[in-house]
Amino acid sequence: MIRVTLLIKSATLCAxxxxxxxxxxxxxxxxxxxxxxxxxxxxxxxxxxLQMAAQQSGTQRQQLELMAAxxxxxxxxxxxxxxxxxxxxxxxxxxxxxxxxxxLQARVYLARRQPQAALNRLKKMSLSNNxxxxxxxxxxxxxxxxxxxxxxxxIGSIExxxxxxxxxxxxxxxxxxxAIWLSLQTVPATxxxxxxxPSLPRSIQGWFELNNIINNHRPENSxxxxxxxxxxxxxxxxxxxxxxxxxxxxxxxKPHRIALLLPLTGKYAGNAExxxxxxxxxxxxxxQHSSQAPNIQLIDTSSTPVDMAYQKALKNGADFxxxxxxxxxxxxxxxxxxxxxxxLALNTLPNTRKVNNLYQFGLSPLDETQQLIQKxxxxxxxxxxxxxxxxxxxQPITQHLxxxxxxxxxxxxxxxxxxxxxxxxxxxxxxxxxxxxYSRGYAIRSILGTKDVRxxxxxxxxxxxxxxxxxxxxxxxxxPLLQFYFTGDIPVYALSQLYxxxxxxGKDRDLNSIAFCDMPWVLEPQHMHPNYLNTLxxxxxxxxxxxxxxxxxxxxxxxxxxxxTQNLDTMELLPDFGVRAATGTLYLNNNHIYRQLMWxxxxxxxxxxxx
Numbered sequence: 001m002i003r004v005t006l007l008i009k010s011a012t013l014c015a016x017x018x019x020x021x022x023x024x025x026x027x028x029x030x031x032x033x034x035x036x037x038x039x040x041x042x043x044x045x046x047x048x049x050l051q052m053a054a055q056q057s058g059t060q061r062q063q064l065e066l067m068a069a070x071x072x073x074x075x076x077x078x079x080x081x082x083x084x085x086x087x088x089x090x091x092x093x094x095x096x097x098x099x100x101x102x103x104l105q106a107r108v109y110l111a112r113r114q115p116q117a118a119l120n121r122l123k124k125m126s127l128s129n130n131x132x133x134x135x136x137x138x139x140x141x142x143x144x145x146x147x148x149x150x151x152x153x154x155i156g157s158i159e160x161x162x163x164x165x166x167x168x169x170x171x172x173x174x175x176x177x178x179a180i181w182l183s184l185q186t187v188p189a190t191x192x193x194x195x196x197x198p199s200l201p202r203s204i205q206g207w208f209e210l211n212n213i214i215n216n217h218r219p220e221n222s223x224x225x226x227x228x229x230x231x232x233x234x235x236x237x238x239x240x241x242x243x244x245x246x247x248x249x250x251x252x253x254k255p256h257r258i259a260l261l262l263p264l265t266g267k268y269a270g271n272a273e274x275x276x277x278x279x280x281x282x283x284x285x286x287x288q289h290s291s292q293a294p295n296i297q298l299i300d301t302s303s304t305p306v307d308m309a310y311q312k313a314l315k316n317g318a319d320f321x322x323x324x325x326x327x328x329x330x331x332x333x334x335x336x337x338x339x340x341x342x343x344l345a346l347n348t349l350p351n352t353r354k355v356n357n358l359y360q361f362g363l364s365p366l367d368e369t370q371q372l373i374q375k376x377x378x379x380x381x382x383x384x385x386x387x388x389x390x391x392x393x394x395q396p397i398t399q400h401l402x403x404x405x406x407x408x409x410x411x412x413x414x415x416x417x418x419x420x421x422x423x424x425x426x427x428x429x430x431x432x433x434x435x436x437x438y439s440r441g442y443a444i445r446s447i448l449g450t451k452d453v454r455x456x457x458x459x460x461x462x463x464x465x466x467x468x469x470x471x472x473x474x475x476x477x478x479x480p481l482l483q484f485y486f487t488g489d490i491p492v493y494a495l496s497q498l499y500x501x502x503x504x505x506g507k508d509r510d511l512n513s514i515a516f517c518d519m520p521w522v523l524e525p526q527h528m529h530p531n532y533l534n535t536l537x538x539x540x541x542x543x544x545x546x547x548x549x550x551x552x553x554x555x556x557x558x559x560x561x562x563x564x565t566q567n568l569d570t571m572e573l574l575p576d577f578g579v580r581a582a583t584g585t586l587y588l589n590n591n592h593i594y595r596q597l598m599w600x601x602x603x604x605x606x607x608x609x610x611x
Contacts, residue, residue, distance in 0.1 A: 045464060046071040046080065047489045062093060066100050073104065074379035075491035076515050076601050076610060078111045099125070099136055106143045111610065115150035118143060138168055149183055155195065157183055158204050165238060177238055178576065184211045185529050185580040206234040214570065214577060215530075223570065242576045255342070257295045258565055259313030261323030265302040272325055274551035275346060277544055278558025279322070281536050286566070294320075294565070301329060307336040314340065322346065322561050334358065344564055346557065350400075354591050361564060361593040363557055363583065365469075368495045369401040371517050371597055372467055373408060375493055381465035382410040385431065387478060388469035390417035397469050397495070405467075413463040424477055432459040432485045459486045468494045468514065476510040483513075491515060496597065501552040505605030515610065517597035521556035521582040523607060524598065529580045533559070537582075556582035564593065 046068040053064035065084055072081035085105055093101055102125050109118035122144050125132075132140060141164040148156035158180055165176045184192070184207060196208050213226045228247050231240060260279060262272040276298065287293040297316055301309045306329040313321050321343045324330050330345045339357040347362040376384065386401060388394040394417065402412050416431045418424055429435060466487065470478060475498050482492065494516040499508075501522035520528045521537065528534050540555045541548050548555060560581045564571075567579055571588040578585040584595030600607035 045489050059094060062088060062091065062097055066097060066104065069104050073107050073111065078108050082108050099132060103136065103139055110143060110146055110150065113150065115147040118147040138164060154183060154187055155204060158207060162203055177242060180207060181577060182585065203237060206237040207239065210239055214574065244573060253569060254292065255294050255320030255565055257317050258320045258322060259318035260296060260298050261301050261309050261313065261321060262325055263302040264300040268326060270551060271554055274547055274554035275325060275558035277540060278555035279562045281540055282559040282562035285532065285536060306333050320565050322565065342568065344561060346561060359568065359591050359593060361561065363553060365397050365495050365497060366400050367594060368517055368597065369397065369404055372493045373405055375599065376465050379491065381491065383413050383463045384465045384467050385413055385463050386415040386467045388417055390419040394469055401467060421477055425481055428481050428485055434459060434485055466490055466492045468492050471497055472500055476507060479514055480510050499607060502549060503606060508602060509605040511602040513602065515599060515601045517599050519553065519556060519583045520598055522552065523600050523609060528582065533582050
C-alpha cells in the first residue's frame with residue numbers, strides 16, 4: 001500500500017488509540033505467557049508492533065517493543081531483534097517484562113550459536129528468584145536444554161529435558177522424549193561410552209543403554225530380547241512409553257539377497273547412476289565392517305518392463321527389492337502384480353492406498369510441504385502468500401501446499417504462479433498491491449484539490465509470511481524484488497529445491513534471509529550421524545566428482561536406501577524412534593518413509609543452520 005499523510009480527525013485518532021490499547025492488552029497476555037501468542041490474538045508483524053509502540057510510552061511502549069523483538073526472532077531476524085533488546089536493556093524494565101526480556105535474549109544467543117551466553121543469562125534468571133509462570137518456566141527449561149546441547153553437554157541436556165518432562169502437560173511429553181532420543185543420536189558411540197558412568201542418574205543410564213541396544217545390536221534377531229531385558233532393568237523409565245507393548249512376539253530379520261532395480265540407460269541414466277553409486281558405497285562399507293552383509297544384484301529397467309524386472313529379481317532369489325526409481329514404473333508395478341517380498345520404492349505416489357510389502361521412500365517436494373507449514377505455525381504465522389512456478393513441477397506442489405495449509409485453518413491470502421523472468425517484477429508488484437495505494441493517494445489529492453499530500457510506497461498488509469517454491473536461479477531473481485517491495489520484515493520459507501548443495505556465496509547473496517529445509521547431507525556434512533556418513537560422502541565426492549556435483553542429493557538417497565534395507569525391521573518395531581540418516585531423520589508411517597529435515601537460513605550467501 002501507500003502511506004498518505006493527512007490531517008486526521010480527532011475521532012479517527014481516538015479510534016486508532018483504542019485499537020492500540022486493545023492490542024497492547026493482548027500483547028501483555030502473550031508476553032505473560034512468554035513468547036507464545038494466544039490463538040485469538042491478531043498475528044501482527046514486528047513493524048506493526050513498532051508502529052504502535054511509537055504511539056505509547058513507559059511500560060506500554062516496552063511491552064510492544066518486546067513483542068516486536070519476539071516477532072523478529074520468529075522470522076529469523078536476529079539482527080533486528082538484538083537491536084531492539086539492546087535498546088530495551090538501557091531502560092528500567094518492570095519485573096514481569098524483565099523476565100520476557102531475559103528469555104528473548106537467550107533465544108537470540110541460541111540463534112547466533114552462542115550457547116554459553118544463553119546459559120549465563122538463563123542461570124542468572126534462576127539465581128534472581130524471579131517468579132515465573134508455568135509457561136515461562138517451561139521455556140526456560142527448553143532453552144537451557146537446547147543451550148546444553150549446543151555446548152555438547154549431553155548429560156545436562158537430558159537432565160533438563162527430564163525436568164521439563166516431569167512438569168509439562170501430557171500432550172507435550174512425547175515431544176520431549178523424542179527430543180532426548182534425537183540428542184543421543186548426535187553423539188558418536190565412542191563419546192557415549194566415554195561419558196557413561198555408573199554414578200550417573202538412573203534415567204540417563206537407561207537412555208544410554210536403550211541407545212546402545214537400538215543402534216548397535218548384534219547379532220541378528222537379538223534386539224527384541226535385549227529390549228525386553230531393558231524394560232525389566234528400567235521398569236519406570238519414561239522412554240518405556242515409546243516402546244511397543246508386543247515386544248515378546250516381535251520378529252526382526254535382515255535380507256540375504258537384495259535386487260536393485262534402476263534405469264541405467266536413457267533419460268534417467270544420470271539419476272540412476274548416482275543412486276547406484278551411493279547404494280554400493282554404503283554396501284561396501286557395510287561389507288568391510290560386518291560379516292553379515294547381503295548379496296546384491298543390479299537389474300536395468302531401461303529396456304525391460306518393470307514387472308518383468310521384478311519377476312527376474314524374484315527368480316534370482318531376491319528376498320528384498322529396491323526400486324523402481326521413476327513414478328511411472330512405480331505406478332505400473334503396483335498395478336501389475338502382488339508384491340511378494342519387501343520392496344523399497346525410490347519414489348512416492350500421492351494418495352495411494354497401502355500396498356502390502358511396498359515401502360515408499362523418495363525426495364518428493366510434496367513430503368516437504370508439511371514441514372514448511374509446521375515451521376510457519378511454530379513461528380505464529382497463519383496468513384501466507386504463495387509464489388510458485390506455473391509448471392508441471394510447481395502446480396501440484398502449490399495445490400498440495402494450499403490444501404494442507406488451509407486444512408490447518410490457515411489462510412492463503414494470494415498466489416502468484418510465475419512463468420517468465422521478464423514479467424517477475426510486474427507480477428510481484430501486482431501481488432503485493434504496490435500500485436493500489438498510488439491510485440488511492442491520487443484520488444485523495446483529487447478530492448482535496450491539492451497536491452500537498454505526501455505519498456509513500458507501501459505493500460499490502462494482510463499477510464504475515466511467504467511460501468516460495470523455486471529453483472535457485474529463479475529464487476535469486478525473486479528475493480531481491482521482494483526486498484525491494486518492502487517485505488524485509490516478512491519471513492520467506494522455501495523447499496529444499498532452493499539449494500543445490502554447492503556453496504556459491506557470490507550468487508547466493510541474493511537468497512539472504514530465506515529460510516529453507518534440507519537434508520543433513522548438504523547442510524551439516526561434517527557432523528552427520530552416524531558419523532561414518534561423512535566418510536561415505538568424501539568417498540563419493542572423490543570417485544565421482546562431476547556426477548556428485550550434479551546429483552549430490554541422489555547419492556544420499558542411494559546411501560540411505562541401502563541402510564533402510566538393514567533398518568526397516570527396526571523402524572517397523574519402533575516407529576517412534578527416528579533413524580538418523582543422510583537425507584534426514586527417517587520415520588516409518590503407513591509404509592511411507594518420511595524425512596524430518598533440518599532448517600537453515602541464507603546469511604552472506606551461505607546457508608546457516610537455525611535453531
